[in-house]
Amino acid sequence: MDIQAYINSGVLELYVLDRLSPDERRQVETYAEQYPDVRQEIEEIELALEEYALLNGQLTPPPPTALTAVLMALPNTAAAQPSATKDDPPSAAPPPRRPNWPLWLLALALGMALFGLYYFYQQAQSRGTSIGELQQRFTTLEQDCERIRDNNQENRQQLALLSDADTRGIVLAGSDNAPDSRAVVFYNQQAGEVLFSAANLPAPPTGKQYQLWAIDANGPQDLGVLDEELTSDTLLDVRFIPDAAAFAVTLEDAGGKPSPDLSQLQVIGEVPAAP
Amino acid sequence: MPSPANQDKQDTLLELLLRKDEAGMRYLFDHYGGALNNIIGRIVTEPQTCEEVLQDVLLRIWENADTYEPGKSRLFTWMARIARNAAIDRVRSKGYRQNGKTDGIDAIVVNHTTLSETMPVEHIGLAKLLDALDNNYRSIIDLLYFKDYTQAETAEALDLPLGTVKTRSRRALQKLRELLKNELIILLIISLF
Numbered sequence: 001m002d003i004q005a006y007i008n009s010g011v012l013e014l015y016v017l018d019r020l021s022p023d024e025r026r027q028v029e030t031y032a033e034q035y036p037d038v039r040q041e042i043e044e045i046e047l048a049l050e051e052y053a054l055l056n057g058q059l060t061p062p063p064p065t066a067l068t069a070v071l072m073a074l075p076n077t078a079a080a081q082p083s084a085t086k087d088d089p090p091s092a093a094p095p096p097r098r099p100n101w102p103l104w105l106l107a108l109a110l111g112m113a114l115f116g117l118y119y120f121y122q123q124a125q126s127r128g129t130s131i132g133e134l135q136q137r138f139t140t141l142e143q144d145c146e147r148i149r150d151n152n153q154e155n156r157q158q159l160a161l162l163s164d165a166d167t168r169g170i171v172l173a174g175s176d177n178a179p180d181s182r183a184v185v186f187y188n189q190q191a192g193e194v195l196f197s198a199a200n201l202p203a204p205p206t207g208k209q210y211q212l213w214a215i216d217a218n219g220p221q222d223l224g225v226l227d228e229e230l231t232s233d234t235l236l237d238v239r240f241i242p243d244a245a246a247f248a249v250t251l252e253d254a255g256g257k258p259s260p261d262l263s264q265l266q267v268i269g270e271v272p273a274a275p
Numbered sequence: 276m277p278s279p280a281n282q283d284k285q286d287t288l289l290e291l292l293l294r295k296d297e298a299g300m301r302y303l304f305d306h307y308g309g310a311l312n313n314i315i316g317r318i319v320t321e322p323q324t325c326e327e328v329l330q331d332v333l334l335r336i337w338e339n340a341d342t343y344e345p346g347k348s349r350l351f352t353w354m355a356r357i358a359r360n361a362a363i364d365r366v367r368s369k370g371y372r373q374n375g376k377t378d379g380i381d382a383i384v385v386n387h388t389t390l391s392e393t394m395p396v397e398h399i400g401l402a403k404l405l406d407a408l409d410n411n412y413r414s415i416i417d418l419l420y421f422k423d424y425t426q427a428e429t430a431e432a433l434d435l436p437l438g439t440v441k442t443r444s445r446r447a448l449q450k451l452r453e454l455l456k457n458e459l460i461i462l463l464i465i466s467l468f
Contacts, residue, residue: 010445016348017419017444018356019426029347043349048452049420050281050310050351055404057310066312066326067304070333074297 172267196236214241225256292340317421318362412447
């Protein structure tokens, strides 16, 4: 049996068109069960005629009155068919809709856009975090920089003072109480400035503090107590006393005293006479 | 290869019909009412009777959906057969003067020509398809599919030897399928935009 020849004979077309004798019809149905090709061909012929009929049907829309009439003629499904209502409550799912391509595409695009938004949001978040960190570091550096600049300015001023021709460097030598102690005072009568450096002062005993004095015509003038942790490399800017004759450091009780206990004199040095 | 859109439509309709849902009737009317009306109208030419037959056919489909056998034919083939048979029964019944079959083949072909000329713009696709389908092919499809013509009557109407009706209808359907395939591709492209 040549199936292709059978298909080409046109008998399947007449089968679908319902123009065969009952014998021929049964034969076609037997072949359709045996040969998938025959089944497939019949289906395609059906589809072509279906398409043709639907296209032709566009020209002959059914009268709307027909729909009204048949709907009226329908048995009342809810009341007349309790079994159907049991299986299908009135609020049964709406009829399945055919898939809507543009809608799916739109949904897909929307999903991608949302994902993109989320992605960029995350990126922005992490960038915001790192910007915050950088800003903090920048602020720290700025503060460091400011401090160093102030320091530098101070150092330059001190250096300018130290290199001034009118500045006298006075070494305060150790007294009998502390023969090895040393301190240095830089005194500039013209600029009105005094710098003090504890070149070699041992740490004071507990409860004691060094106190700096300037001695002028009126006797010792208090210039303040020294910090316990004062190091030898620090140059202290201290109060200026005009026409000072000498500078001295005594060891006093913590907090200092209004007048010096000269028995506790540590270092002393005289201001050399102006040239 | 079944067209996916028609397959979906068929599945949806069958599900609704089997559920005995009123929505099934609306769906049937909206999607297939025109085609069924067209099939009936080819045989029953009187508009009032035509509508009566259409109502009868719609109700029969709705009521007998459970007797449709999906393995044997497509749903539409089954429905079209019901429509054609109902129309034929009506014209054969007494009280209806049959005049369709006495129309010669000329009437059918002339009818076609005027149809495609007066066709509204939205049916331009069908108009083009009908134009592309050779008159002889169109006639044989219409006579066999829409009219109550046997092979012998068709052969006589088209002045063909009886044995050639089969092969001629085969060629006609092949041509129709080819044209529809192009049409479907265009429709598919349009529906994507």
